[in-house]
Each structure stands twice: as structure tokens, then as C-alpha cells.
Amino acid sequence: MxxxxxxxxxxxxxxxxxxxxxxxxxxxxxxxxxxxxxxxxxxxxxxxxxxxxxxxxxxxxxxxxxxxxxxxxxxxxxxxxxxxxxxxxxxxxxxxxxxxxxxSLPNIPADDVPVGEDEADNVELSRWGTPREFSFTPLEHADLGPPLGMEFETAAKMSGSRFTFLRAGMARLHRALAQFMLDQQTDMRGFTECNPPVLVRDEALFGTGQLPKFAEDQFHADDHWLIPTAEVSLTNSVREEIIGDLTDPMRLTALTQCFRSEAGSAGKDTRGFIRQHQFEKVELVSICRPQSWQEEHDHMVASAEAILQALDLPYRTMLLCSGDMGFTAKKTYDLEVWLPGQNAYREISSISWCGDFQARRMKARYRPDEGDKKTEFVHTLNGSGLAVGRTLVAVLENYQQEDGSVIVPDVVQPYMGGVKKLVSA
Incomplete structure (x- = not known):
């Protein structure tokens, strides 16, 4: 607003x-x-x-x-x-x-956001890691995954397209990646773990900007909505609140199921595990004072980057142009991970500063000075730390072996009960 x-x-x-x-x-x-x-x-x-x-x-x-x-x-x-x-x-x-x-009007972009129409006008800022050189032609995860337990046809029989059934070691690796991410964000990056609702009312989606403009992108259940991201639940935790002390940013994280209709994505990523109606994500949200937004934005980007670096997954950092940013964002950085099977970088995290745009919709304020009656709107930030399914895709494609097996990254092995490699059944 x-x-x-x-x-x-x-x-x-x-x-x-x-x-x-x-x-x-x-x-x-x-x-x-x-x-x-x-x-x-x-x-x-x-x-x-x-x-x-x-x-x-x-x-x-x-x-x-x-x-x-x-x-x-x-x-x-x-x-x-x-x-x-x-x-x-x-x-x-x-x-x-x-x-x-x-x-109905989107947030106005920050002064340093490049003007552009779509993703073609985004600006690459940096790259990390060197893509692996394969002695064989690497497969896309949609071809590599099924023998290892990534079952698309099983899910399609019960739910239709854009759903996936994970089995055995594949399901465990997905869970292990999520647990690893959550532990890193709470133990190393200062975020407080939360377990929020995934069903919310109209006002919650209005507060974070999904309603009324993007109702067709959401799943509706009676008088509730299924969240498209835990950003909705975490950010709305300060809805209609006056925070007494916001000297330090309020950093929240949650691992939740997320649900998106993908109404505007017909024909995009119809194969594989990239774009799903139901998926899991470790979300990062920060509530801070207006003067702290830049430092907090940098911290959130670094928190997402730390996961990719720990997994040794090459990626690049993109500054989104004005035409490619989300509705509520003033400034957004995308992290795009390298997928050798697609020979392309693909988005795995989007970290946005929203200014006071969401706070005005939620009526979320803080007191600049203790005991002062004056209040100001908080600033909100959100991002993925990371999207679990897309991280699984990146691990499969980057750690694949010529025989079709997949090595489990070192940092994830403690979560795998001794399993160091996924092999076909």
C-alpha cells in the first residue's frame, strides 16, 4: 500500500x-x-x-x-x-x-533498480563456483530422477500434472536438504524457527500482497487460502501489532508446504520438479527498522548464498529489473543455480526488500523510542533459504555419475543415516 x-x-x-x-x-x-x-x-x-x-x-x-x-x-x-x-x-x-x-498498484522500485520489461533486462552482478566438467553428457533431473525414486507418473495418477511422488532415498534426500537448510538458518544465521499455519484468511494474503490482484494464482479452500509461501504466515505474525523494541531485526524462518496454482505459467517447466503446485521451501523473513533495510537485505542474501556454497553448487546473483520484480518488492536479488542437465542457470532463491509497502497493508508498526507514543511502519523483507525441491534438482544434476547414481553432498550426509549415494532400485 x-x-x-x-x-x-x-x-x-x-x-x-x-x-x-x-x-x-x-x-x-x-x-x-x-x-x-x-x-x-x-x-x-x-x-x-x-x-x-x-x-x-x-x-x-x-x-x-x-x-x-x-x-x-x-x-x-x-x-x-x-x-x-x-x-x-x-x-x-x-x-x-x-x-x-x-x-491494485505495485510497489515503486528503488532508485538503483534497473528499468526493464522482463528477465532479459536483469543485471548479472556476480558468479560463484565453477560448473563441473563431465566426461559424459549430463542428464536433466526429469530423466535422471525416475530410476532413483522421483516418480512423476505415480503422482499424476492421483493428482494430475505438476505433482511429484518421491520414494525411498530420494524422499530422504529431500528431507535431509530441508533439515540442513533449517539448521543452518537457525544455528548459523540468527533466524528463529517457526511452525506457522499453511491455511490463512483473506486479510493475511491481502497484507503480503497476494490479494486481491493475484487471487487466481492461489488455491482456495472454503473461507481459507493455502499459502503460496511461508512469507504470508511469517510476515503476518506482526499484523496489527506495535512492536515495542525493534533495535535488532526480527528474523524468522520456517519450513512449510507451499501451494501455487501456477495460473500464469502454462507451458513453462511442464517436465520435472521445477514448477510444482505443491512444494516445500525454507522461507526467510525479516522485520526491521527503515534504516536497517540495506544491512538486512545483504544478510538475507548471504544466508541463502551460504546454503549454495555449503552444497558446492555454482550460482550467479542477479539484480532484477523493474519489470521482473514481484508486486510488493522495491528491490530484489535472485540467486540462480547452475543446472548442467539444462546447461542453464535457474532461479533457486529470490530475496526482496518491500519497504513499508506490506506494513501499511498489515498496519504493522514499531516505536522508534522507548516510551514514545509515536509509531512508524516497519520494513519487511523476504526470501528463500532455499526452495527445497529446486535444491534437490540442483544436487541431482550437479552430483550425478555416469552410471546414473547421485553422490550425496558431504554436508548433507549426516542427515542421511550413512547413505552417501543414491542408486537405482
Missing amino acids: HDLRYIRDNPEDFDAALAKRAVAPAAAHLLALDEERRALTTRLQEAQSRRNDASKAIGQAMGQGDTEKAEALKAEVAEIKAIMPALEDRERALGAELTAALA
Whole structure:
């Protein structure tokens, strides 16, 4: 959600920022709604004040025996009462229209975000690791995985496309990777482990920006929604809160199931384990003071990178352009892991700074000074540390052997009960 005061003071800058995201100018429409609503609020306040004054004056006139004046005042009060419901209805309608208009607009990008239309305009910042040279032609995970327990047809029989059934060592490696990630983020990177709900109500998805604009991307269950990421649950843990002490950032992590309809991804990654309706992810969320966002963003990126480095998986860091960022983000770094079977880098983590955009939607604040009544909106950040399924894919493709087996990375072996290699049954 955007700050109306900023838009009033900087309408041209606001529209210029929206233009970077290929969004039409909106300041004039927003300010017109705001002006009409504020004028109506003033009119209602004046009418209420006049009604109160006239009501008092009726008693005074009656006490003075001035019946004519009292009757005139009664008529005036009756007239005010008659028009107020319509004014109040219009004020509410304008407020709802203004809120809906604001809620439909994406966050404005930070000044250093490159302007662009899509992923082709993202900027590569760095690379880590050297892709392995194979003495054979490496397979994609969709071809390598089935003999090792990654079963696509089994899942399709019960659930359809974009689901996968993992069995035996493959299932254990998936669990081991998730446990390794979670332990690293809690023991080494300062995040507090949480176990949040995966079913949430409308207001939670509104708070983190999935509703109302992206309802078709979500799975709906009666009066709840299945979370597309634990960002929703973790970030909403401070919904409608005033945090007394935010000297240190609030760092939260959770391993959860995630659910996405992939409504806008028809034809993309239809083979394999890359893009699923149901998947697991270790999510990272930080709640911090506005002045701490840069340090916290760097910390979150480093926390995701640490997992890839520990697994010795080559990757590159991308700064997303304005047209490729998520709806709520002001600035986003993507980590893309090397997949030799595809001969390409693919996204495995996206780490975003959202400014106070989500906080305004959630009404999440903090007190800058202890004991001070003044409050300010927090800043929120989120990212993957990492997507477990995509990490499994990266391990399979990077650690595959010519005989079709897969070596288990050293750091994950303690979670595997002595298993050091996946082999076909």
C-alpha cells in the first residue's frame, strides 16, 4: 500500500516510478478520490457539529418560550439527520474505492533498480563456483530422477500434472536438504524457527500482497487460502501489532508446504520438479527498522548464498529489473543455480526488500523510542533459504555419475543415516 501523503507531495515522481513498472499514471485519479473523500469528511464533521449546536439551541429556545425558533431548529436538525446517511454512505464508498485503487498498484522500485520489461533486462552482478566438467553428457533431473525414486507418473495418477511422488532415498534426500537448510538458518544465521499455519484468511494474503490482484494464482479452500509461501504466515505474525523494541531485526524462518496454482505459467517447466503446485521451501523473513533495510537485505542474501556454497553448487546473483520484480518488492536479488542437465542457470532463491509497502497493508508498526507514543511502519523483507525441491534438482544434476547414481553432498550426509549415494532400485 502506498502513502497518500507522499503521493500528494510528489505526484509526478510517483507516476514516474510507476512508469518504470509499465503502470499507467495513477496520481491524478488517486488524488481526486482523496480530495472528494476529505471534502465529504469535512462536510460531515460540519453537519455533525451544526446538528449538535442546533440540538442544544432547541432546549434554550424552549426555555425562553420561543416556540417558533425551537420549531425552526427542530426542522433544521431533522433535515441534517435526513441527509447524513447518504453522505456517510458516499464517504464509505469513496474510502473503499480509494483503498482498492491503492491496493491494485505495485510497489515503486528503488532508485538503483534497473528499468526493464522482463528477465532479459536483469543485471548479472556476480558468479560463484565453477560448473563441473563431465566426461559424459549430463542428464536433466526429469530423466535422471525416475530410476532413483522421483516418480512423476505415480503422482499424476492421483493428482494430475505438476505433482511429484518421491520414494525411498530420494524422499530422504529431500528431507535431509530441508533439515540442513533449517539448521543452518537457525544455528548459523540468527533466524528463529517457526511452525506457522499453511491455511490463512483473506486479510493475511491481502497484507503480503497476494490479494486481491493475484487471487487466481492461489488455491482456495472454503473461507481459507493455502499459502503460496511461508512469507504470508511469517510476515503476518506482526499484523496489527506495535512492536515495542525493534533495535535488532526480527528474523524468522520456517519450513512449510507451499501451494501455487501456477495460473500464469502454462507451458513453462511442464517436465520435472521445477514448477510444482505443491512444494516445500525454507522461507526467510525479516522485520526491521527503515534504516536497517540495506544491512538486512545483504544478510538475507548471504544466508541463502551460504546454503549454495555449503552444497558446492555454482550460482550467479542477479539484480532484477523493474519489470521482473514481484508486486510488493522495491528491490530484489535472485540467486540462480547452475543446472548442467539444462546447461542453464535457474532461479533457486529470490530475496526482496518491500519497504513499508506490506506494513501499511498489515498496519504493522514499531516505536522508534522507548516510551514514545509515536509509531512508524516497519520494513519487511523476504526470501528463500532455499526452495527445497529446486535444491534437490540442483544436487541431482550437479552430483550425478555416469552410471546414473547421485553422490550425496558431504554436508548433507549426516542427515542421511550413512547413505552417501543414491542408486537405482
